[in-house]
Amino acid sequence: MPTPMAAPAPVAAAPAPALPHVVVLATGGTIAGAGASTASSATYQAAKVPVEQLLIGLPELGKVARVSGEQVFQIASESFTNQHLLTLARRVQALVRQPDVQGIVITHGTDTLEETGFFLNLVVQTDKPIVLVGSMRPGTSLSADGALNLLGAVSVAASPDSVGKGVLVSMADEIHTARDVAKLVNIKTSAFGSPWGPLGMVVEGKTYWFRAPIKRHTSASEFSIDRIQTLPAVDIVYSYGNVPSTAIDALGAAGVQAIVHAGTGNGSVADRIVPRLNDLRGKGVVIVRSSRIPGGFVLRNAEQPDDKYGWVVAHDLNPQKARLLTAVALTQTRDTRELQRIFWEY
Numbered sequence: 289m290p291t292p293m294a295a296p297a298p299v300a301a302a303p304a305p306a307l308p309h310v311v312v313l314a315t316g317g318t319i320a321g322a323g324a325s326t327a328s329s330a331t332y333q334a335a336k337v338p339v340e341q342l343l344i345g346l347p348e349l350g351k352v353a354r355v356s357g358e359q360v361f362q363i364a365s366e367s368f369t370n371q372h373l374l375t376l377a378r379r380v381q382a383l384v385r386q387p388d389v390q391g392i393v394i395t396h397g398t399d400t401l402e403e404t405g406f407f408l409n410l411v412v413q414t415d416k417p418i419v420l421v422g423s424m425r426p427g428t429s430l431s432a433d434g435a436l437n438l439l440g441a442v443s444v445a446a447s448p449d450s451v452g453k454g455v456l457v458s459m460a461d462e463i464h465t466a467r468d469v470a471k472l473v474n475i476k477t478s479a480f481g482s483p484w485g486p487l488g489m490v491v492e493g494k495t496y497w498f499r500a501p502i503k504r505h506t507s508a509s510e511f512s513i514d515r516i517q518t519l520p521a522v523d524i525v526y527s528y529g530n531v532p533s534t535a536i537d538a539l540g541a542a543g544v545q546a547i548v549h550a551g552t553g554n555g556s557v558a559d560r561i562v563p564r565l566n567d568l569r570g571k572g573v574v575i576v577r578s579s580r581i582p583g584g585f586v587l588r589n590a591e592q593p594d595d596k597y598g599w600v601v602a603h604d605l606n607p608q609k610a611r612l613l614t615a616v617a618l619t620q621t622r623d624t625r626e627l628q629r630i631f632w633e634y
């Protein structure tokens with residue numbers, strides 16, 4: 289008699305690996321914007337749609353992460369202040385300390401997105417992915433770019449390959465380091481670029497990497513939001529032909545701690561402006577020489593004798609990023625050699 293076949297032992301289905309938990313912190317901008325008609329791609333109100341609505345409108349997110357949302361602000365990013373930066377950084381730092389959070393996405397207006405990203409890159413202590421994202425068209429517009437950008441950003445934040453790469457910006461399928469990226473074009477959806485190229489791409493929820501940041505950031509940074517109560521007054525003066533010293537003199541009179549000079553070309557400074565900056569330098573004001581050229585690179589002692597004047601050069605940081613690094617660095621030192629070291633390292 290044939291022996292009866294033993295019934296196959298039931299195979300326990302392996303539990304599906306839990307999806308990573310990504311917190312979306314919403315701050316406003318066009319990605320939360322709404323226009324009067326589908327043809328309103330550039331004429332609309334930013335910062336209208338609450339985070340719950342952004343997330344409910346994109347059920348595809350549920351395939352890449354367990355997503356929760358928090359409305360931190362609801363503003364256009366040109367209205368960000370230092371206080372907004374500090375509040376946001378403290379919230380991000382608290383969240384990344386939570387063991388149940390694997391990544392952070394920050395929805396943001398694109399106008400100052402690169403500034404917020406760079407600030408967080410300097411002061412948040414973590415290896416967990418922090419990804420900023422915005423859009424160039426409101427969700428009510430034809431060919432709106434926000435939904436796909438948000439899906440891309442959540443995918444980047446949920447990816448183990450994004451760990452340890454510092455604060456990232458995910459826009460139009462590209463992944464950039466917040467340190468390098470800047471808004472270079474308006475209106476068009478390909479608004480962001482980095483002088484040294486993107487780090488990678490995100491396509492259909494998968495990340496593809498080609499390079500990693502070399503500059504100090506996040507957990508390798510000597511700065512921490514835990515030790516920063518306020519940011520000192522650091523402002524930017526823009527240079528151009530026929531520039532008067534009015535703005536510099538006014539900033540000096542207002543008691544500014546540092547001036548970032550957004551110079552022409554290699555960070556050049558008009559002959560009549562040099563003595564005004566040196567007057568302020570003599571009073572202890574820190575002078576940082578940057579370039580108004582996108583991707584502009586400023587060398588020490590080229591164009592101006594920085595060693596002789598005790599000035600700092602901004603390396604390749606644009607003026608708005610140089611403002612933030614100066615402000616953060618001034619919370620620890622006023623020594624211009626130290627400040628220059630910091631500009632080379634971050």
Ligand SMILES: NC(=O)CC[C@H](N)C(=O)O
Nearest residue numbers: 317318364365397398399
């Ligand atoms: N595309 C945008 O997000 C620009 C909208 C607005 N000016 C902002 O920066 O918030």
